[in-house]
Amino acid sequence: MSTHTHDSIRAVQWTGTQLSLLDQRLLPHESVYLEMDTATAAADAIRDMVVRGAPAIGVTAAYAVVLAARRAWAADQRGWRAGMAPDLKALADSRPTAVNLFWALARMGQVMEGLPDDQDPEPALLAEAERIHQEDVDGNRHMGDLGAALLQDGRDVLTHCNTGSLATGGYGTALGVIRSAYAQGRVKHVYADETRPWLQGARLTAWELVQDGIPVSLLCEGAAASLMREGRVGWVIVGSDRIAANGDAANKIGTYGLAVLARHHGVKFMVAAPTTTIDMEAATGADIPIEQRGQEEVLELAGRRVAAPGANAWNPAFDVTPAELIDAIVTERGVVENPDLQKMKALFAAD
């Protein structure tokens, strides 16, 4: 067993000259980093889920802008801004739902606007990308403590997909809350559903929790209803890829069903996400683009077809949980609890 812990698991790294991404398609059996020096390679890595998880995608995009600037400056020191446009478009086109990607591109763009035309943009852009990375990790640790404080009854918790160090700049969002709660003795055991079809729960969350020595039990998504009916969990804790201004939250497919089950069974439902996941331009969840991924992710398992020949698949990668089913949204800037979710705009719009 490797000796990774949340302090050492880094989905995204800057080597000093290149971007290095832990290939999450190979976990938990292989820990392989892919090094890349072009923004287009980074865009491909985001699309192909070498790196995934809304905040990790944002951090990756920030470093990819640095690579785009290096290439454009080397090609044309007078027209480097225009030269970056194709790479920036490739990054923006890589995945549609996680707003952190677009937030990072916009923030890096603001730095670009302030740079003189005749100065190598790479140093200033790298400094901003490193700030974005560090801010994410620092925010996750604060968010972890804010969310842990809500866990009062000592019962186990259920989480969905992967929201740990592998999905962020480090430590995690929902899994950061769980890490902080475990460290404070508020949680002793975690249920994680496997999260079909990409198995982020079985392959990634279980791996992270085992590395940390946090007891974890996997379950099929279909078992969540019985888990809650038997009173085994006090909270369902999930992340998000985009939160609308009214508190509706997009997250991995299956999240909405868990929220319905939680409300039916009197289980609390928490969304933990940095404010970089909040999209004030999206009035409601209806305004959030939902990524449709390839049928083969459902029809195959580990690259081998398991579905009956001739069958097709419907594979939305995310769904939207309406604000009224969310008991608390936890961010690094504070907690909004129902029914105040509609006050999101006032609470988090300010920079």
Ligand SMILES: CSC[C@H]1O[C@H](OP(=O)(O)O)[C@H](O)[C@@H]1O
């Ligand atoms: C910390 S947010 C992680 C978020 O991203 C996951 O989606 P994907 O694995 O497809 O990038 C899932 O929605 C998680 O909640």
